[in-house]
Amino acid sequence: MKNVANTSVLKWGGKLLCLWEGGDPYEIDIENGHLDTVGIFDLINRHHLQPEDIASGGVNQISEDAKEVSGDGGGGFWDFAASVVKPILHGIFKMPPKRLLSHYKIDPTLDRLLTVSCNAEDMLIPRSSFTFYEFDSNFKLLQKQEFDIPEHMMIHDWAFTETHYVLFGNRIKLDVPGSMLALSGLSPMITALSVNPNKPTSPIYVLPRFLDKVKSNRDWTIPVEAPSQMWVLHAGNAFELTDQRGNLEIQIHAAICSYKWFNFHKMFGYDWKTGKLDPSFMNARDGDENDLPHLVKVSIKLQSDGNFEECSVEALNNWTKPTDFPAINPAFYGSNNTCIYAATSYNTRQSLPHFPFDTVVKLNLVDMSVSTWSVGSRRFIGEPVFVPKGTDEEDGYLVVIEYAVSVQKCYMLILNPKMIGRSEDALVAKLEVPKHLNFPLGFHGFWAAAD
Numbered sequence: 472m473k474n475v476a477n478t479s480v481l482k483w484g485g486k487l488l489c490l491w492e493g494g495d496p497y498e499i500d501i502e503n504g505h506l507d508t509v510g511i512f513d514l515i516n517r518h519h520l521q522p523e524d525i526a527s528g529g530v531n532q533i534s535e536d537a538k539e540v541s542g543d544g545g546g547g548f549w550d551f552a553a554s555v556v557k558p559i560l561h562g563i564f565k566m567p568p569k570r571l572l573s574h575y576k577i578d579p580t581l582d583r584l585l586t587v588s589c590n591a592e593d594m595l596i597p598r599s600s601f602t603f604y605e606f607d608s609n610f611k612l613l614q615k616q617e618f619d620i621p622e623h624m625m626i627h628d629w630a631f632t633e634t635h636y637v638l639f640g641n642r643i644k645l646d647v648p649g650s651m652l653a654l655s656g657l658s659p660m661i662t663a664l665s666v667n668p669n670k671p672t673s674p675i676y677v678l679p680r681f682l683d684k685v686k687s688n689r690d691w692t693i694p695v696e697a698p699s700q701m702w703v704l705h706a707g708n709a710f711e712l713t714d715q716r717g718n719l720e721i722q723i724h725a726a727i728c729s730y731k732w733f734n735f736h737k738m739f740g741y742d743w744k745t746g747k748l749d750p751s752f753m754n755a756r757d758g759d760e761n762d763l764p765h766l767v768k769v770s771i772k773l774q775s776d777g778n779f780e781e782c783s784v785e786a787l788n789n790w791t792k793p794t795d796f797p798a799i800n801p802a803f804y805g806s807n808n809t810c811i812y813a814a815t816s817y818n819t820r821q822s823l824p825h826f827p828f829d830t831v832v833k834l835n836l837v838d839m840s841v842s843t844w845s846v847g848s849r850r851f852i853g854e855p856v857f858v859p860k861g862t863d864e865e866d867g868y869l870v871v872i873e874y875a876v877s878v879q880k881c882y883m884l885i886l887n888p889k890m891i892g893r894s895e896d897a898l899v900a901k902l903e904v905p906k907h908l909n910f911p912l913g914f915h916g917f918w919a920a921a922d
């Protein structure tokens with residue numbers, strides 16, 4: 472399987488990494504300014520290598536706090552199935568035993584990089600093994616925990632709080648004809664899967680981040696069931712609120728869509744059979760607008776003894792327009808933030824009314840206001856990235872990539888978040904991207920200050 476490393480980027484520990492969903496990241500050289508490819512960066516296995524096997528950075532030891540935690544993984548038949556599938560995935564498709572998810576988190580309070588991997592065979596058998604890693608600013612592995620969950624699910628993004636990891640269990644099942652084609656190399660591996668809408672609720676796994684801080688005996692392998700069916704695309708932020716009696720509320724802000732809308736065969740409108748990108752697939756027919764991605768607030772309440780009390784899901788600030796790529800000031804990850812930004816469709820286009828996105832929306836979660844900035848006709852935007860400057864949460868810039876269809880050019884837009892929705896234009900600067908670096912649609916970005 473080709474490592475396309477095209478989903479997200481990260482600068483950490485002096486290295487620039489490009490991540491994807493199928494395996495190890497690629498390291499990009501940032502020393503000479505050419506962005507040359509260095510090669511595979513074995514983030515999660517490098518701790519088992521000998522010093523001479525590692526070009527730079529040194530060997531890090533797993534701390535004594537490293538733990539592995541197991542639920543009931545199913546055993547028996549599925550152990551056998553895994554033993555059959557693993558050699559195929561590793562030997563023929565060159566998939567590493569553990570595939571790193573493209574979405575990572577940075578905990579600004581502890582100055583840690585948090586990543587998650589799952590076992591390669593989890594894609595094909597109805598159980599999941601997630602391993603969470605926490606690294607210091609030099610890639611030293613500080614903590615590692617493995618959680619076995621007896622459910623077939625697909626995780627693209629996830630969340631963390633001060634004391635928990637949160638996994639949204641998007642339910643999947645094996646597509647038998649698709650899996651045969653995939654294993655024979657005739658179709659992409661993703662076509663082995665389909666969504667599994669067999670239950671009207673959605674499982675959310677609330678996992679202990681630090682075992683020595685967990686007071687309760689709650690069985691974490693039993694998920695919190697959110698009251699509605701939702702496919703979680705991206706988590707903007709999550710944090711904890713504790714009341715005087717010790718009851719805990721975990722609040723997550725996320726972009727979700729319906730199981731009806733999400734389709735493994737045409738993600739982002741790309742049809743692998745024809746090799747064409749058709750954004751109309753990402754739009755909804757009249758009456759189906761509620762199926763599209765939108766932002767929600769998920770609130771999970773746990774009693775002081777850790778037992779589950781209730782879970783609710785509601786539209787964030789009553790904003791129901793198609794929206795994805797939630798972003799916040801990264802200094803506030805894991806904290807009770809005030810503002811969340813995202814890409815949305817606000818203009819009333821005759822064709823393609825919902826996607827691609829053309830507007831940045833800013834939701835103030837305290838005064839419940841909603842304000843927008845639109846890029847203009849026949850222009851589209853991708854994910855907003857917040858660049859902090861100063862100590863106030865709104866101090867900084869939003870960096871957004873614009874694609875102008877009429878001239879087939881990309882621009883980097885720099886917005887003042889405080890001016891979004893005001894009479895003065897929020898646009899601070901607009902830079903043209905060199906023609907050879909143009910791209911019509913992108914996934915995730917990252918901002919890193921110069922060292």
Ligand SMILES: [Fe+2]
Pocket residue numbers: 574627628704705914915
């Ligand atoms: Fe993503």
